[in-house]
Each structure stands twice: as C-alpha cells, then as structure tokens.
Amino acid sequence: MFIEERLKKQLDFSLEIDKEKNIFRQTHLSGHGRNENDAEHAWHMAIMAYLLREHANEEVDITRVILMCLIHDIVEIDAGDTYAYDTEQQKSQKEREEKAKQRIFSLLPEDQRSELMALFDEFENAQTPESKFAHAMDNLQPLLLNNSNEGGDWKEHGVTAEQVYRRQGMTKAGSEVLYELTDRILQENIRKGNLKE
Amino acid sequence: MFIEERLKKQLDFSLEIDKEKNIFRQTHLSGHGRNENDAEHAWHMAIMAYLLREHANEEVDITRVILMCLIHDIVEIDAGDTYAYDTEQQKSQKEREEKAKQRIFSLLPEDQRSELMALFDEFENAQTPESKFAHAMDNLQPLLLNNSNEGGDWKEHGVTAEQVYRRQGMTKAGSEVLYELTDRILQENIRKGNLKE
Numbered sequence: 001m002f003i004e005e006r007l008k009k010q011l012d013f014s015l016e017i018d019k020e021k022n023i024f025r026q027t028h029l030s031g032h033g034r035n036e037n038d039a040e041h042a043w044h045m046a047i048m049a050y051l052l053r054e055h056a057n058e059e060v061d062i063t064r065v066i067l068m069c070l071i072h073d074i075v076e077i078d079a080g081d082t083y084a085y086d087t088e089q090q091k092s093q094k095e096r097e098e099k100a101k102q103r104i105f106s107l108l109p110e111d112q113r114s115e116l117m118a119l120f121d122e123f124e125n126a127q128t129p130e131s132k133f134a135h136a137m138d139n140l141q142p143l144l145l146n147n148s149n150e151g152g153d154w155k156e157h158g159v160t161a162e163q164v165y166r167r168q169g170m171t172k173a174g175s176e177v178l179y180e181l182t183d184r185i186l187q188e189n190i191r192k193g194n195l196k197e
Numbered sequence: 198m199f200i201e202e203r204l205k206k207q208l209d210f211s212l213e214i215d216k217e218k219n220i221f222r223q224t225h226l227s228g229h230g231r232n233e234n235d236a237e238h239a240w241h242m243a244i245m246a247y248l249l250r251e252h253a254n255e256e257v258d259i260t261r262v263i264l265m266c267l268i269h270d271i272v273e274i275d276a277g278d279t280y281a282y283d284t285e286q287q288k289s290q291k292e293r294e295e296k297a298k299q300r301i302f303s304l305l306p307e308d309q310r311s312e313l314m315a316l317f318d319e320f321e322n323a324q325t326p327e328s329k330f331a332h333a334m335d336n337l338q339p340l341l342l343n344n345s346n347e348g349g350d351w352k353e354h355g356v357t358a359e360q361v362y363r364r365q366g367m368t369k370a371g372s373e374v375l376y377e378l379t380d381r382i383l384q385e386n387i388r389k390g391n392l393k394e
Contacts, residue, residue, distance in 0.1 A: 014244070017241070029219070048211050062260065
C-alpha cells in the first residue's frame with residue numbers, strides 16, 4: 001500500500017504512542033479505582049490546564065501548555081513510569097528518558113521531530129511560564145485523585161508530608177493560587193491522618 | 198476547607214470527568230490489546246489532530262480542534278459509549294447525550310459551561326472546518342488501531358465494508374488526503390479478508 005513518506009512517518013508515530021496507554025502510574029482513579037495510565041493522566045492534565053489557565057502566575061500560550069501536557073510522558077513508553085518518591089529509580093531516569101526521546105520522536109518527519117523534542121525539553125527544564133504551569137497540572141491532577149481517595153496512594157507508599165511538599169515548588173512556580181489550594185488540601189489530609197507528618 | 202466558589206466548580210468538574218476513563222469502547226489497543234477507553238481515545242485524537250493538521254481541507258484553528266477532541270466524549274460518562282454500528286442504540290443516543298451534556302457541563306462556572314457546551318455542539322453539528330477535522334480524527338484514530346490488529350474489531354462485530362465506508366464521509370469532509378489514506382487502508386483490509394464486502 002503506497003503512503004507518501006511524510007504521512008507515513010506521522011502515522012508510524014501516531015501508532016507508536018498508542019503504547020503509552022499501557023504505562024501505568026502509582027495514582028489510582030477516583031472512586032478507589034484501578035491504577036491510572038499515562039495517556040489518561042495526560043488527557044486529564046490537558047483539560048485541567050485549559051480550564052484553570054486563569055490561575056497561572058503569568059499569561060500562558062495555552063496551546064503550548066496543552067501540547068506539553070499531552071506529550072510529556074511519551075518517553076515513558078521506553079523508560080517506564082518513575083514514581084515521584086522513588087529516589088533509587090530517579091537516578092537513572094534522565095538517561096533512560098533521553099534515550100527514549102531520541103528513538104520515539106525520531107519516528108516523525110524532521111520538522112515535527114524537532115518541534116516535539118523542543119516542547120518536551122521545555123517541559124523538562126521548567127523555565128518558561130507554559131512549562132511551569134504544565135508542571136502545576138502534573139502535580140495537581142494526581143493530587144485531586146489521591147485526595148478523592150482519602151490519600152490512598154500516599155498511604156500505600158508511606159509517603160510523608162515533607163516529601164509531598166518538596167514537589168509542590170513546581171506548582172507554586174506555575175500558580176500561586178493552585179499552590180494555596182494544594183496547601184489546604186495537604187493540611188486537611190495531614191489532619192485526617194491520610195498523610196503522615 | 199475553604200475554596201473560592203469559581204475554583205471549586207472547576208475542580209468539581211475536573212474530578213467528575215475522571216469517570217471518562219471507565220467508559221470503554223469497542224476498539225482494541227494495538228498489539229491485540231484490551232479495549233480502549235474514551236479518555237485514551239480523546240488523548241490520542243488530540244495529538245493526531247496536531248500532527249496531521251496540515252492535511253485538513255481548510256485551515257483550522259488547531260486549539261479549537263484539540264479541545265473538541267479532548268471533550269467530545271465527556272457526555273458518555275452518563276450516556277455510555279454507543280458503538281458506531283449499533284443502529285438500535287443510536288436511536289436514543291442523541292437524547293441520552295443531551296441530558297448528560299446538561300448535567301456534566303453545568304458543574305462548571307457559567308462562562309466555561311457555555312463555552313464547552315458550544316464546543317461540544319459544534320463538534321456534533323460538524324459544519325465548521327474545525328469540527329469536520331476533529332471528526333476525521335474520530336474516524337482515523339480507531340481505524341489506525343483496528344488496521345494494526347488485522348481488523349479484529351470489524352470481524353468481532355461482523356461489520357461490512359459498506360457500513361465502514363458510510364462513516365467515512367466525515368473524514369472526507371475534514372480531509373481529502375486522509376480520506377484517500379482511509380480508502381487505501383480499507384481496500385487492503387477487504388483484500389486480506391479482514392473486512393467483508
């Protein structure tokens with residue numbers, strides 16, 4: 001079957017990323033559901049980013065934020081999900097993800113490969129208003145689910161409030177409003193005994 | 198815990214749509230995987246829309262296309278997934294989805310409720326360049342998966358080529374290029390006996 005080269009590359013990449021639906025995270029769906037996968041997490045973050053954009057610290061190009069949310073975990077197809085509180089796994093995370101980035105985005109036509117890699121790097125570096133806000137979503141989305149499940153994911157892994165707070169600097173950089181919200185949610189979970197001090 | 202009213206509504210909606218991850222479709226993931234859910238489908242469509250936008254018949258506002266892709270199945274949280282080739286279920290689909298639309302989007306602050314409902318309606322009516330292209334993605338994404346699985350979903354449901362072709366008018370309206378591609382994929386699947394004539 002003949003398919004023009006550029007379109008074929010776009011389709012090859014589109015089919016490849018289907019595998020992201022098989023990368024499961026530590027977060028559980030609301031209603032004490034099953035583990036969430038990366039594709040679901042990315043979809044959820046993208047919609048939240050759009051709806052909550054008014055709370056970003058700086059004005060953001062929302063299309064770029066949404067795209068970062070959608071693609072930021074594609075590397076985990078090869079590199080796997082690294083749990084936020086697994087310090088051992090985190091040591092090799094950067095290297096594993098860099099290799100994955102090269103392989104997967106290289107399926108695309110050259111211009112789109114460069115564009116998506118740059119977007120991924122921008123997210124990773126977390127220096128721009130867009131990437132900071134995308135990171136705020138990356139924190140808030142699982143927090144929302146975990147809070148709805150009485151902190152089940154923290155309990156399961158024995159995570160401490162200090163560990164959770166350490167990650168929320170990213171949220172603060174993206175949105176003071178959502179950081180304040182996060183703080184209130186965490187304090188309530190500490191009070192309820194869902195998150196140990 | 199005090200949360201400002203507008204933000205609370207945004208969070209209530211954000212948590213509610215988590216349920217879309219439990220709405221399973223007839224399509225199976227690549228590699229003869231499990232059934233796909235609506236959130237995964239929406240995520241996949243949104244990325245494909247961005248990567249394939251150059252093939253749209255008319256110039257599109259890609260942010261609006263992506264948003265339509267992301268939200269078009271939220272109503273299925275209440276209304277359930279209606280299989281493309283289930284004519285019995287389709288009779289009540291419109292009514293079920295309308296009711297769901299009212300309930301779910303009404304969780305949002307008024308301005309965002311109106312905006313997302315309008316986007317949903319625009320997708321449903323399929324008259325604008327953006328909604329036509331989003332529909333092309335709604336067709337192409339499962340086709341790509343089903344093609345990678347040797348037409349397993351068609352075989353399972355005894356779907357005919359005529360039925361499949363009838364749905365592809367939407368793809369043609371959004372993208373002649375992707376309609377041609379679809380036609381080649383379908384012809385190949387007919388030849389291979391994956392799709393009956």
